[in-house]
Amino acid sequence: MQTIKYVFQPHGDERGQLIALEEFKDIPFHIKRVYYMYDTADGFIRGKHAHRHLEQILVCIHGSCKIKLDNGSEQKIVPLEKPYEGLYVGSLVWREMEFSPGAVLLVFASELYDEADYIRDYDEFLQIVSERKNED
Numbered sequence: 001m002q003t004i005k006y007v008f009q010p011h012g013d014e015r016g017q018l019i020a021l022e023e024f025k026d027i028p029f030h031i032k033r034v035y036y037m038y039d040t041a042d043g044f045i046r047g048k049h050a051h052r053h054l055e056q057i058l059v060c061i062h063g064s065c066k067i068k069l070d071n072g073s074e075q076k077i078v079p080l081e082k083p084y085e086g087l088y089v090g091s092l093v094w095r096e097m098e099f100s101p102g103a104v105l106l107v108f109a110s111e112l113y114d115e116a117d118y119i120r121d122y123d124e125f126l127q128i129v130s131e132r133k134n135e136d
Helices: 122-135
Strands: 003-007 011-013 016-018 033-037 045-051 056-062 065-070 075-080 085-089 094-099 104-109
Touching: 003 075, 056 065, 056 075, 065 085, 075 085
Parallel strands: none
Antiparallel strands: 003 085, 011 016, 033 104, 045 094, 056 085, 056 104, 065 075, 065 094
């Protein structure tokens, strides 16, 4: 499964902490879009999709998130609980995100928004993954 959990280097002193993230140093791709999710209703699951090409780094900068990942043959849940942890999620990985109250999830994306890159139907996702495996 195309996921890697990163620990980013905090810089701090008595004033507090700072994390600086740079493309190809801390983020393994060109950053073309940055967005964040917050005020997610309690118990609501976000995501429920995969991407054909997009790569992402997810950072829960406040609270905690559980990221459920599925590559069509393996599933795992990765907790993001510290603002200096990031999760790389590659293409063709189904993701679902659950938020603690008050959580904020920051996302660095390798591409601009493109609705055509989204796979929003789980059965279609499984079919695409199966077809790609047969091509290899």
